[in-house]
Amino acid sequence: MFSKAFLSLGICFVSLFSAVAQTSSLSPILPAPINTQYSSPPVGLGSTQTARVNIVNTATVSDGTTASCTGTISFLDASGSTITSATMPFTATSGRIVTAPLTFANAGGTAAQPHVEFRAVVDLNTSTAVSPTACSLDILVEIDDATSGAVQVVLPAARLEGGFFVVPLVPSNGRP
Numbered sequence: 001m002f003s004k005a006f007l008s009l010g011i012c013f014v015s016l017f018s019a020v021a022q023t024s025s026l027s028p029i030l031p032a033p034i035n036t037q038y039s040s041p042p043v044g045l046g047s048t049q050t051a052r053v054n055i056v057n058t059a060t061v062s063d064g065t066t067a068s069c070t071g072t073i074s075f076l077d078a079s080g081s082t083i084t085s086a087t088m089p090f091t092a093t094s095g096r097i098v099t100a101p102l103t104f105a106n107a108g109g110t111a112a113q114p115h116v117e118f119r120a121v122v123d124l125n126t127s128t129a130v131s132p133t134a135c136s137l138d139i140l141v142e143i144d145d146a147t148s149g150a151v152q153v154v155l156p157a158a159r160l161e162g163g164f165f166v167v168p169l170v171p172s173n174g175r176p
Contacts, residue, residue: 038158040120040141042078047114050146051075051102055122057092059136067094069135071124075102078117083107092137104146 045051053075059067074087086107088100102118109116120141136159143153 036124038122038124038137038139040155042117042119043141043143043153043155045102045104045107045109045116045118045143047104047109047111048146049104049143049152051107051118051120052142052144053100053102053120053122054097054140054142055090055092055099055137056097057094057135058138059134060094061134065134067134067136068092069124069137071122073098073100074121074123075100075107076119076121077108083118092135 040053043051053073055069055073057067057069059069061067069092070090072087072089075083077083083102083106086100086102088098090098090100092098102120104116107116107118122137122139124135124137138157138159140157141155142151144151
């Protein structure tokens with residue numbers, strides 16, 4: 001009984017191996033793109049304020065390749081819809097700061113609605129073939145006075161590295 005089961009298993013293995021061996025060509029397996037996203041908590045914006053998402057690529061590469069991140073900075077309104085007038089694609093090479101503003105008017109604010117809610121989103125596009133060390137984004141969302149430019153609110157910063165993980169950055173004193 002054992003030998004019949006063993007023989008049957010052997011025949012199945014040989015049949016499977018023969019079928020695989022007869023395949024004329026195999027398609028290469030290419031790395032799938034990774035889309036990593038940072039999303040801020042909901043934030044309110046008043047009629048005299050402008051929101052800004054600031055990113056900087058802090059990666060340095062020593063093997064001769066250029067450290068570079070590509071992606072999109074966008075803003076979502078209170079219903080979760082993208083505010084298309086404030087969407088901005090970016091390419092951030094090492095040390096480059098990219099800023100995307102959201103004005104009160106672009107956020108849908110009016111005299112009848114002097115306070116609007118939004119959420120900032122940074123989508124980082126990369127592929128598994130790209131070195132994770134080529135992209136390390138520090139992300140900061142700030143709210144400033146549209147007239148004076150004075151910064152009024154700064155959301156806690158985050159780091160998006162190589163498209164693989166997000167690490168919150170907290171100052172040593174423990175306060176944002």
